Amino acid sequence: MAEQIYLVDDDPDVRDAVAFLLESDGLAVATFAEPQALLDRVDPGSRGCLVLDVRLPQMDGLELLDALRARSVDMPVVFISGHGDIPMAVRAVQAGALDFLEKPFRDEVLLEKVRNGLELDRYRRDHHAERAEVERRLDELTPRETEIMEGMLQGKLNKVIAHDLDISARTVEVHRANVLEKLHARNSSDMVRMVLSTDRYRDWLL
The missing domain is CATH 3.40.50.2300 (Response regulator)
Incomplete structure (x- = not known):
């Protein structure tokens, strides 16, 4: 319009x-x-x-x-x-x-x-359009990838996320790469900026 x-x-x-x-x-x-x-x-x-x-x-x-x-x-x-x-x-x-x-x-x-x-x-x-697109991409993450992403949002190291989820650090690395690819993020900092701009995660760390 x-x-x-x-x-x-x-x-x-x-x-x-x-x-x-x-x-x-x-x-x-x-x-x-x-x-x-x-x-x-x-x-x-x-x-x-x-x-x-x-x-x-x-x-x-x-x-x-x-x-x-x-x-x-x-x-x-x-x-x-x-x-x-x-x-x-x-x-x-x-x-x-x-x-x-x-x-x-x-x-x-x-x-x-x-x-x-x-x-x-x-x-x-x-x-608004950008946020809606990020929301759509978030919906494409698997439950495990969402857990990894939320660990990344908290600034946790791979080995800490692995310990928390009782999986190997190598598995975390694989999921981490998938998260960045699915969200079309250049790096972890870009991913954090994108995700925290959405209504879903805007107040997540408060």
Whole structure:
């Protein structure tokens, strides 16, 4: 799915002006006058950046953000508001917003924030795909290879792993080589980095 800017603002003049600005910068924009239209359009596979007015019909921008997160839509969000205040800005950032801009804002500022949002979304998705691939490779390990790998994660020497599992050091070496090959790791350090980046092992050593 191609990346896109999803703009929600109930003021048609603001909506048209912001859409024109973003499209003039070469960005694809989808506009919505109310939150439900956005909720009907996006899904967890949607890519890009959200630009949300804080004050909207049906629900405010923060409630919309909660509804999106509940549906596993996790694109970066830039909030805009004509009636912003410090508490509202703090709430927006605490809710996970990338930034909060008060109207009127300078065109270049909004463009910078949106570009940052797109870059962040690409980064997240690239790393999510990488982690998912490592998870898939972990599933290909045999139970014994998983035991060897977990010993490697703990920094144990081959002879210590062999003693713990009551097998020969040579057997450990063979399984260790299989682990690196199956995970497509260049060496033990690369393997540790890859495995600890996954949700399965992220907190394993804590």
